[in-house]
Amino acid sequence: MRAIVAFLFLLVTTISVEAATWFLEADGSGDAPHILAAIDSAAPGDTILLNDGVFTGTGNRFLIVPGSLGGLTIRSVNGPDFTTVDLAFNNGFSLSAVNVSIEGLTVVNGSNWVGGGVQVNAMGASVRNCRIENCVGNGGAIGLWAGSVEVTDCVIADCYGGYNGSVAYAVGGAAMLFERCLMLRNGVCPIISAVPLTIRNCTFWESEGGVGSTGSTISMTGALLTIEHSILAAGSGANPVIAPNVSISCTNIYGNTPGDWVGHLAGLDTVNGNFSLDPKFCDTANGDFSLRPGSPCIDAPGCGQVGFGGEGCAIISTGVTDGRPLAGDDRAEGDAAGSFASLFQVAPNPFGAETAVFLTRSLADGGSLTVHDLAGRTVYGQSVSPLVRSIVWNGFDNDGRRLPSGVYFLRVDAKNESETRRIVIMR
Known part of the structure; x- marks a missing residue:
C-alpha cells in the first residue's frame, strides 16, 4: 500500500x-x-x-x-x-x-x-x-x-x-x-x-x-x-x-x-574603428533611417554595419530578369537625403538569426516578398496582405532549410511598383 x-x-x-x-x-x-x-x-x-x-x-x-x-x-x-x-x-x-x-x-x-x-x-x-x-x-x-x-x-x-x-x-x-x-x-x-x-x-x-x-x-x-x-x-x-x-x-x-x-x-x-562622418540617412524627415549608398556606416573598415538601419533608399529597383538581379541607377553621392523612393526598409542587415522588413506604407492591393540568390534563383517567397507593415524572415528557404551565409536580394512587389535590396546573411 x-x-x-x-x-x-x-x-x-x-x-x-x-x-x-x-x-x-x-x-x-x-x-x-x-x-x-x-x-x-x-x-x-x-x-x-x-x-x-x-x-x-x-x-x-x-x-x-x-x-x-x-x-x-x-x-x-x-x-x-x-x-x-x-x-x-x-x-x-x-x-x-x-x-x-x-x-x-x-x-x-x-x-x-x-x-x-x-x-x-x-x-x-x-x-x-x-x-x-x-x-x-x-x-x-x-x-x-x-x-x-x-x-x-x-x-x-x-x-x-x-x-x-x-x-x-x-x-x-x-x-x-x-x-x-x-x-x-x-x-x-x-x-x-x-x-x-x-x-x-x-x-x-x-x-x-x-x-x-x-x-x-x-x-x-x-x-x-x-x-x-x-x-x-x-x-x-x-x-x-x-x-x-x-x-x-x-x-x-x-x-x-x-x-x-x-x-x-x-x-x-x-581608435577602435570609431569615426565622425555624415551617416547619410535616406530620409530623416519621413523617418527613414536606413543608409544611402555610399554611407560610411554600411561597411565601416574593420567594423561592418554601424547603426540601426542597413543599406536602403531603393538601391536596386528594377527586379530580377534573365536569371540575374539588375542594378538600379547609381545616384550621385551628393544627392540630397530623401531623393530616393523607398518602399521598405530592412534591419538588421547584415543579419544572422533573423531580419525584419518594414514597409513604409501599406500595399493597398497586397503584394509579394521574394528572396533571390546571386544566380537569380528564388529561394524564398510569401504573399503580403494589404494590412501587413512588417515581416520577420529567419533566413530559411521555402523548404525550411537554413540558407548559407552570403549575399541575397530581397524584393517586394506591389501593384504598380517593385523594389529590390541587397541583404547579407552572416552565420
Whole structure:
C-alpha cells in the first residue's frame, strides 16, 4: 500500500502544467476583459496575446506583473503596427517577476516616477520589437529599479525624462542592454544609468541635452558604459556622452553640438574603428533611417554595419530578369537625403538569426516578398496582405532549410511598383 501511495505521489508531483495562452480583444471580449484581468488570472510561463486594436482605459494601465508570474509573455498577434497600449498618461507595465517579456506592442502616453512605459524590478526582463512613444518620467520609456533588462529591435521616440533619462533611467539593478534600437527626438539626456550599460547597433537622432552633469545622449554615474557599432547624431545641448568609464568601438558620432568626440570621448575618434562622418540617412524627415549608398556606416573598415538601419533608399529597383538581379541607377553621392523612393526598409542587415522588413506604407492591393540568390534563383517567397507593415524572415528557404551565409536580394512587389535590396546573411 505504501508503495502505491508513493508511486501516486511521485506521479502527481512530476506532472507538468502546460502554459496557457490568454487571447484578448481591444473591445473587451476574448479570454479576459482587459490586460490586467489576464495578468491576474495567468500562471507562470503563460502568454497574454493581444489582437489588433488600441487597448486603453481601466484595466489597460497600472499593469503590475507580480513576482509569482515568472516567465510571463505579453505580446501582440501582428506586431506594433497593429496593437497599441495607450496608457493615457498613467503608469504602464511594472515587471516584478523574473524573465517577463513584452513583445510587438506600441506603448504610448505612459507616465510614472520611474519608467513611464515599462518599469523593471526583477532579473531577465526583455522588451522586443516594440515602439514606445510620448512617455514621461525618470526613464520616460524604461525605468530599471532592480534586476536587468534587454531592449532589442525597438523604436523609442518623443519621450521626456525631466532630469533623468527620457529613454531609460537605471537607478539600480545589475545591467541594461539596448540592441538594434532607434532613438528619435528624445528630450533631456535619453539614458542615465548607475548600472553597467551596453549600447549595440543603435542609432540616436536629435537627442536633447540635459542640465548640469547630464549628457545629450548618455550619462553614467560610474558604471561601465559599452558602445558598439552605433550612431549618435544631431544631438544638442551638452556633450554626447558623459561617462568616466567608457569602452567605445566602431561608433560614428557626428553633427552634435557643442561637439562630437569631446569630454570623456576626447581622443577616441581615431581608435577602435570609431569615426565622425555624415551617416547619410535616406530620409530623416519621413523617418527613414536606413543608409544611402555610399554611407560610411554600411561597411565601416574593420567594423561592418554601424547603426540601426542597413543599406536602403531603393538601391536596386528594377527586379530580377534573365536569371540575374539588375542594378538600379547609381545616384550621385551628393544627392540630397530623401531623393530616393523607398518602399521598405530592412534591419538588421547584415543579419544572422533573423531580419525584419518594414514597409513604409501599406500595399493597398497586397503584394509579394521574394528572396533571390546571386544566380537569380528564388529561394524564398510569401504573399503580403494589404494590412501587413512588417515581416520577420529567419533566413530559411521555402523548404525550411537554413540558407548559407552570403549575399541575397530581397524584393517586394506591389501593384504598380517593385523594389529590390541587397541583404547579407552572416552565420
